[in-house]
Amino acid sequence: MGKADFSPIADTTRRAEIVALLRRAILTGQLEPGQKLNELRISEQMRVSRAPLREAMRELVQEGILTSIPYAGTFVIDVTAKDIDDAYSLNKVLDEFAIERTWPLRNQRFFDELDRRHETVKQATRNRDTTRQIETALQLHGLIYEWADNSVLLETWQRLTSRLQMYFALHQQARKEAVPAADIHEIYVSLLKGTDMRAAQRHAREHIDLDFEELLSYARGLEQRPSKGA
Amino acid sequence: MGKADFSPIADTTRRAEIVALLRRAILTGQLEPGQKLNELRISEQMRVSRAPLREAMRELVQEGILTSIPYAGTFVIDVTAKDIDDAYSLNKVLDEFAIERTWPLRNQRFFDELDRRHETVKQATRNRDTTRQIETALQLHGLIYEWADNSVLLETWQRLTSRLQMYFALHQQARKEAVPAADIHEIYVSLLKGTDMRAAQRHAREHIDLDFEELLSYARGLEQRPSKGA
DNA sequence: CCTTGTCAGATTGTCGACAATCTGCTTGTC
DNA sequence: GACAAGCAGATTGTCGACAATCTGACAAGG
Structure with a gap:
């Protein structure tokens, strides 16, 4: 049979890639607990605008490894x-x-x-x-x-x-x-x-x-x- | 004692309000399962730009009641x-x-x-x-x-x-x-x-x-x- | 000395416009 | 008539700029 199982193609949005990058950085400890994520700095480093970066951060906040305080910033969760x-x-x-x-x-x-x-x-x-x-x-x-x-x-x-x-x-x-x-x-x-x-x-x-x-x-x-x- | 316990003040960002509105609409069935959420239409109805709306939607996607397909749209989850x-x-x-x-x-x-x-x-x-x-x-x-x-x-x-x-x-x-x-x-x-x-x-x-x-x-x-x- | 008001700088939140992608229709060809 | 190519419209993804808010420093007043 020529029936091949194709897996869904990769998400080709910047947002998805940013999520993966940030998650990896957090889970490997590159970003320390409690550390603040400066949107402008990160977006410039990634050569990406703040919009997809912010959306990515919202996802990670809901995922439970970031926490956001309005007008104050988004931080890596503290570990107790x-x-x-x-x-x-x-x-x-x-x-x-x-x-x-x-x-x-x-x-x-x-x-x-x-x-x-x-x-x-x-x-x-x-x-x-x-x-x-x-x-x-x-x-x-x-x-x-x-x-x-x-x-x-x-x-x-x-x-x-x-x-x-x-x-x-x-x-x-x-x-x-x-x-x-x-x-x-x-x-x-x-x-x-x-x-x-x-x-x-x-x-x-x-x-x-x-x-x-x-x-x-x-x-x-x-x-x-x-x-x-x- | 004049020691009052103050709870943290409410989030006053549009994003937070949008999340609450959308969640309510979904959880009460105003938005039906499988239904597509048109960003432009909703943002106009709420008198809000698409940026905070999109961020709100990312949160609800992670919360598990919306699902997003890149370049296709964001939908209320189907219930099986x-x-x-x-x-x-x-x-x-x-x-x-x-x-x-x-x-x-x-x-x-x-x-x-x-x-x-x-x-x-x-x-x-x-x-x-x-x-x-x-x-x-x-x-x-x-x-x-x-x-x-x-x-x-x-x-x-x-x-x-x-x-x-x-x-x-x-x-x-x-x-x-x-x-x-x-x-x-x-x-x-x-x-x-x-x-x-x-x-x-x-x-x-x-x-x-x-x-x-x-x-x-x-x-x-x-x-x-x-x-x-x- | 401590408190309060003010201000400048930095950062986050929001906006409107543009680019990329999808969908469905139309058109041309066989 | 069937089918592929291509176009137009609509929708999502991304961008750069502006507005709102916070932080810390500094000065004025008690």
Whole structure:
């Protein structure tokens, strides 16, 4: 059959590209929490007018990684230990739900995709590319959300992901050492392939606990850190 | 003491007002699902330029009640039975979590607020104001989210609320009869005041089931309904 | 010394006009 | 008559300029 699956072509608006650029800058920590985004300066740097830039910023405000105060400016969100803890506890609940929904829908394509993403994480780990390591680990984790066949759940996860990626990036940036080379995802993947759903859910919970443990103690340390301005 | 608590003053930007206007129009069903929003026409009607209107629309796109296709237009989201079912099942999980978190934080102020909102619903019911009835019922329901002391959870709920309100409004609009005068929230409120958390969670689940039951059958009926254009 | 009024500079919010893109119709060709 | 090319209208995307608002400094007054 000549039936090819074409994915939708890329958004060719400046707005979409600006959103991607800004998001990346925030999630990798290039833009620090609390920092103000000067519209004129950024628009000149990007060789773009302020209109699409402002529209892009509105999107990121709604996405939850920017915050806007009328006539004062738009800022990268501040990260508090409470924020991380909130995201963390919600994540646990959502994980359990996502696994429950994904469970009966697992098939060979799911397992293949699981392996593929796992491999991508391992590769990033080998390359000592911490930023990409965070990104790919979240993508591995996100598979259960993509597979759960619930659009609202997926959206919720994607919003959460933005923040988590930002938190982890900040954490990594703070302690300059490389992340553990040991593969902490091995068990997670194998449990998702297994037959005991409860076990998978339980592990996901503990798995998350592990990841967040350090993150939280780190965040509690920098509490009341002054926001850096431009 | 002359120490007054001042809440932040209202956003006085056109953008914010436009967002409120558009959201209301969508959530009350004035703008139908699938309908296209003509920027020029709306901006002229509101006596506003397209810039703030477009920024407002970006916000609502991210809020999930509008969808944008580059160079084609921005449309009110289409409502499918699956969407409602997805929102419904996630809502159940979130409710359980919200109740769990709110439970130890309940105090007199909580109970008072609960009664206040309950009273507001009853008043809207007496006045046969169905739109307000939906709105107030969701606000009553939202108290456990506001009280749970988890900002991420609250945000998630607020996004979900937008859709739910839209769904219920559509439903109401379809079947023109008035909503049941019987007070279905009575038990919910009393259980939240009680001592059996599990019972409250269980009831919330069933309570939601009741509300959604009709909504779902209605939505399944209008599946493949053609989207109405401008 | 502290408070209040004023002002200049910088930044955000809004506007009207232009450019890019899509849609549907018309036209020409076979 | 079927079909592709191309044109005109409408709509969205982007731009540069102007208006509204905030911030901080400075001066006047108590």
